[in-house]
Amino acid sequence: MVRSGFQRAVVTGGAGFLGSHLCEQLVSRGTEVLCLDNFVTGSSRNVRECATDSRFRLVECDVTRPLPVTGDVDLVVHLASPASPKDYQRLPIETMLVGGQGCMQALELATEKEARFLLASTSEVYGDPLEHxxxxxxWGNVNPIGPRSVYDEAKRYAEALTCAYRRERGTRAGIARIFNSYGPRMQPDDGRMVPTFVCQALRGKPLTVAGSGRQTRSVCYASDTVRGLLALADSGCEGPLNIGNPQEYSVLYLAETIRDLAGGTAPIEFVAGAADDPRRRCPDITAAEEQLGWQPEIGMHEGLLHTLHWFAELLGVDTASDRVRLPSSRA
Incomplete structure (x- = not known):
């Protein structure tokens, strides 16, 4: 077990997809973790393994209000936010508030406790990038009034607010720009690319590819993303630093790969593309490699197989069948 330099951490959005994996890793490193979540998109099921550990505590609360935290804290991680287009377009005002007011509450706590602060920002701050x-x-190419803007601009505002606290209050803050991450505990119906393709493939349904499918993405397995976040938290780096996998694939290739790994033969169906959907998305992780010594370790095929296995169990698909032959899950 890797020992953590942090004695007690507060993780907002800790019952979400990435938040739950982060909480698990912190607890396994010996850190006491206070997980804050309102369960709008997260779930207590995601942290049920942590819940058996005395070092973990889950509190349901609204992080846009003063945080219910007493005692010493030496790490605050702000992960709370709807993260899928389906969720943040369903909750536009809530998304803006948690990116702004929620981030401020987390920064206030970190500043008061003299704790290290880590903001989980996103590659969406680059918008539909003109640089690749x-x-x-x-600086990005973002439509400030489009359907994705509530998420994009909330994160851009959170970055600006974090830098303001660092300059004016002396908050020890770091910023991670997370690129497409995937793995166990994603919601089957959240509308994001990987869980959508995985569930369609496992159910034998056509895989729906938006637009031409030539738009590209880079996908990073959850454990690699969390390792990057912890490396940034452990360091004195301010960032922002890109945390993602620099291997770039077309959306069509990813759909076909997931279908093939699931052993399916369902057709690909092309549907209308989403407004402001980025045409290319791939991180340059040179800074993270040089400053943190971090790079992804889990290859795409390995990560997708573990993800397929997890979803197969969730959906009740017989993994022993001829159609789905998958390895044991690595959550």
Missing amino acids: PQRESY
């Missing part, structure tokens, strides 16, 4: 691959110095 995307470096942290790129």
Whole structure:
């Protein structure tokens, strides 16, 4: 077990997809974790393994209000936010508030406790990028009033607010720009690419590819993303730093790969593309490699197989069947 330099951490959105994996890793490193979530998109099921550990505590609360935290804290991680287009377009005002007011509450707590603060930002701050691959110095190409803007601009505001607290209050803050991450505990119906393709493939339904399918994405397995977040938290780096996998694939290739790994033969169906959907998305992770010594370790095929296995169990698909032959899950 890797020992953590943090004694007690607060994780907002800790019952979400990435938040739950982060909480698990912190607890396994010996850190006491206070997980804050309102369960709008997260679930207590995601942290049920942590719940048996005395070092873990789950509190249901609205993080846009003063946080119910007493005692010493030396790490605050702000992950709370709807993260899929389906969720943040369903909850536009809530998304803006948690990116703004929620981030401020987390920063206030970190500043008061003199704790390290880590903001989980996103590659969406680059919008539909005109620079490729995307470096942290790129300012982005974002539509501030489009359907994706509530998420994009909430995260851009959170980055600006974090930098303001760092300059004016001396908050020890770091910013991670997370690229497409995937793995166990994603919601089957959240509308994001990987869980959508995985569930369609396992159910034998056509895989729906938006637009031409030539748009590209880079996908990073959850354990690699969390390792990057912890490496940034452990360091004194301010960022922003890109945390993602620099291997770039077309959306059509990813759909076909997931279908093939699931052993299916369902057709690909092309549907209308989403407004402001980025045409290319791939991180330059040179800064993370140099400053953190971090890079992804899980290859795409390995990560997708573990993800397929997890979803097969969730959906009740017989993994022993001829159609689905998958390895044991690595959550």
